Amino acid sequence: MRKNNSYTISKSVFITIIALITNTLHAQQQTITTNSSSDFWKNVQFGGGIGLGFSTGYTNISSSPSAIYNFNEYAALGLGAQYTYIKQKNFYNANLYGGSVIGLLNPFPQIQLSAELEQLRVNVNFDDANSNSQDFWNTGLFLGAGYRSGYATIGARYNVLSDKNNIYGSAFMPFVRVYF
Known part of the structure; x- marks a missing residue:
C-alpha cells in the first residue's frame, strides 16, 4: 500500500x-x-487630406485618408483610400474612388522621397442625352520629393504613367502630406 x-x-x-x-x-x-x-x-501614423473646390457651376469635394507604418526613421510604407466627387453644372458629374500604396524614404530628416501607386475607378455621367456615361479604371504611379518639417511635408510629384487620357489636368502635381 x-x-x-x-x-x-x-x-x-x-x-x-x-x-x-x-x-x-x-x-x-x-x-x-x-x-x-x-x-x-x-510605429503607425495616420493622416491624409481633404479638398474642397467651388466656383460658378463647379464643385469638387475629395477625401483621402491614409496610414503608414514607420520601419525606422528612414523608411515607411502605407495604404490610402480616396473618394472624389466632381460636378460641372449642365455638363457632367463624376465619382472617383479607389486606393493606393505609398512608400516613403527620408534620406535626411528634412527631405522626403515618395513613390505611390494609385488605382481609381472613375464613373462619369454626362448631362447631354447624346453622350454616353463612362466607367473605367485609372492607374497612376507618382514619384515625388518634398521638404519635411515635423508632421508635414510639402512638395511635388509626377505621374510617370500619365498620357493624354489622364484624369488629372497635368502629370505634375504639388502636394501637402500630413501624418500624425
Whole structure:
C-alpha cells in the first residue's frame, strides 16, 4: 500500500509541476505578444487630406485618408483610400474612388522621397442625352520629393504613367502630406 501511496504522490507532484510550467510559459507568451502588438501601433501614423473646390457651376469635394507604418526613421510604407466627387453644372458629374500604396524614404530628416501607386475607378455621367456615361479604371504611379518639417511635408510629384487620357489636368502635381 505504501508503494501505491508513494506512486500517487509522485504522480500528483509531477502533474502540478507540469501545470505550473505550462501556466508560466503561457503567461510569458501573452506578455511577449502584447508588447509586440503595442510596438506595432507605436510605429503607425495616420493622416491624409481633404479638398474642397467651388466656383460658378463647379464643385469638387475629395477625401483621402491614409496610414503608414514607420520601419525606422528612414523608411515607411502605407495604404490610402480616396473618394472624389466632381460636378460641372449642365455638363457632367463624376465619382472617383479607389486606393493606393505609398512608400516613403527620408534620406535626411528634412527631405522626403515618395513613390505611390494609385488605382481609381472613375464613373462619369454626362448631362447631354447624346453622350454616353463612362466607367473605367485609372492607374497612376507618382514619384515625388518634398521638404519635411515635423508632421508635414510639402512638395511635388509626377505621374510617370500619365498620357493624354489622364484624369488629372497635368502629370505634375504639388502636394501637402500630413501624418500624425
